[in-house]
Amino acid sequence: MHKNILNKKTTLIVLLILFTTLTATAQKRIADHFLQMLRHQKTDSLQTEALLIWTDTENAGLDDSTYYPNQIIAIGQKEQNPDVEAIGQAFLGYYFGKNDNQPKALEHFLKAIQLGEKRNNPRIMLRLYNFMSYYSDANKSIEYSQKVIALAKQTKELNWQIEATYQIGGVYFVLKQYDLALQYFQQAYNMNLLLKRKGKQTSDRDVIILSGLGQTFNKLHNSTLALAYFRLGLRASKTNDDYIKAFYGLATYFKEAHNVDSTFYYSSKMYKLAESSSLDRYKVLASKMLYENYKEKGDLASALKYHEIYKVSTDSMNSITKTKKLESMLMQEKERQKELAEKREQENETHKNNLEYAAIALGLVSFVILFLLLSHTIIANQKLINFLGVVALLIAFELLNLFLHPYLGQLTHHSPIFMLLTMVCIAAILVPLHHKIEHWTVHKLVEKNKKIRLAAAKKTIKQLETESHN
Template sequence: MKNKLVFVIIILPLSILAQSLNYFDSLKLQLRKNINDSVRFQVIRSLSEGYAQNNPDSAIRYAQAAVQFVTRNNDKLPVWAAWNASNLMGMALQSIGNYPDAEEYFLKQLKQSEVIKDSFGIFKAYMCLGNINLEEENNKDAVSNYKKAISLYHGQKYSFWMVQFFPTIENLARAYEKQNMLDSALYYAQYGLHMSIDFGGKKSIPHWGNILGTIYSKLGQSSLALEYFRTYLKITDLLSIQDQILGFYEVGKHFERNNQIDSAIYYGRKAFSFSKNSVFRIYILKSSRLLSQLFKSKNQIDSAFKYQSIMLKTQEFMFSRDKISRMNMLKFNEQIRQKEIELAKQHQEEVRVRRLQLTILAISIIVFIIVFLLLSRTIIASQRLIKFLGIVVLLISFEFIDQVLHPIIETFTNYTPSLMLLILVSIASLLVPLHYKLEKLAIAKLIENNNKIRLAAAKKTIKELDGKS
């Protein structure tokens, strides 16, 4: 029952719920009530996400409200609220094809998430940057960003992770498919499908029908591709508008590859019609380009010219020289920033290695002194000195273990301070009894050694006295 509930959460996008007027009215009514700041922020975020696919002006307005609300109440909100607000602005701007501003907000989200070491925020930032790259057909950068996002996933089974993880895997497969690297595309599509089945059951299979149908279509396996496309189109009522458009578009491309022009035009028109009634200009661009090519192949010049005009107008709006130049500048600045971060990490690692070397040297010297005192046949050492040196070794050893395990602990606990402290306290609780046990053995050995030295000295003194007398 639990798996079914989680599955329903995954396959029902927020946009479907947001189409209900009652849904928006109930959220707006919540804003008029006396609710705490965290709940108010969540309501504003839900409104922006809900409007993102059908009312871009409202989506942007509520996203701006979220940004302003976080700025005013930053000390009263969770630490992740700031990057959430940046993500909302980026998503709203991306939906209308304003890629430069959207990318700027996603890069801002990335920085905000890095500061608080929020792996989910970093994951989502790279995922969104990959989505922009994919839509602008910059597939190599899309692959790079999607892989950076996936590298942050460490097997979490939380629904909020999985809702974002599965689309990232699918889009990574699509980025490879767009580059005609079909083996890699098929690998990631099947990997995502198997994970989805494990998480949500076999009911999740149709949701992978679009990407798998596209891949098999390019591989020349037309019947298998059509079977996957049919399973995908059967669940269109459960899909977001964006996914519906993408499904119609890819089916149209499939029929184009197989020279079934009339069927390709039919699905191309469906994709164009849905795109025209939504806010996603990128699909207006893609579907109009497809229809222009199809009508041109049928020598229907008027229709081809009509869709070509729409395509060129949309392309100029989305990818003007100024916008491309700005996006290139953002990319260049981010590359410099990442290089600086990498150099800083290298410096930190070098410092860490030097500290480890000094720690090992200090432990070695002190242990050598203790062993020397314990084995010496001439020096009578104090128990207090051995205890003092033992405590010093204990502290330095704990510091050494902390330096060695700290990166692993950070990754394992996802930078959660309470968990990190708990692990370190557990390590200390193991070291302290071990220290006392070794200290007890060392003092026993010291007493024995001191007694031998005193006995030898006494014998020597008696012998000297006997000689004199």
């Protein structure tokens, strides 16, 4: 059995590694197969392991849709696996965050954390906290990142520890606390070197960390080290995205140093790569730098050309942002409709419960009427009246308990200890009252029944005497 589980894990890992190397269409096709595989996992641990691997892969193109996150949520709900559902909610929050809908993003991230806390799996929680760190204010971001670091040490996942450490450095950089930013960037750099020796470090992270160090040293007016780290970042670059980020760091460095030729050189390289990629933000930045550079040189024709490119690129980026916001609003409306449907379902359930309560009350009243009618007949004897009296009072007692239970649950937050103590206190009040009412009711009815039976017996005797005299 253990061997079969290991074989399944190995197959899943191979599949998800392939997932990162294919085109967007092929990636989506593999993601569909992944969802099928996730549905057919027979244990919670295999489901969770599969999802953990998936969260650590490059999901190119898959974060532009809510389809896959919603599918994961549905699987988690069906299989009653809160860890799977939590990751699905986190992916959904990430989608809304990318589309500039911060409130909706935080709503789903908080749902994810609440679900994750049910089992408190450290590998799940550190990923959820990492999501939260990117979509919180400065103080909260640092707090969540520190939680990620603590859990990453526990699970021995150095890559997540690096990610969180760099994130803290980035927050301090934005807050202009450059000494603290430098401290965390250097920690991230040292850990990244350790990961590099193990063969698990990526060029993308390398370039980002080196760029962070370069920007920080530049703000601390250490131009020598700033330039050294920017050039190290360029040397570490392997992909177009890496080179764009490295060129941007160098272009901004030389621009602040008022080195027109070097600024032009690196901004031109950045522009050419950005033009052939989907990184519109860098195309805007590069075209702006080139426009300012040509203007400073006095080449007004070239300056006008890049100014037009800058304007068109900015409008295009704004248009894309507006489109994404519109899509986000439509998705939010869809979520609102879903919430309304759930509310209607809850109202229907409440109505159904009210009908059941009414039926119980009607049944109790009918039982009492039948009990009283029966007690006025000679058919019922003392034992039957005693038995029916106890049953009637027990039903009343249990009905009271049924009505009080939801309110007690809210009051005690469903704590078993407080629920028990509250029920004991209520019982301490009701049980003596129960005995008094039982004694009074049954005694009265039994005495009344005895009188009825005695009167009936006297009447019968009198009739017999009359008949015997005749």
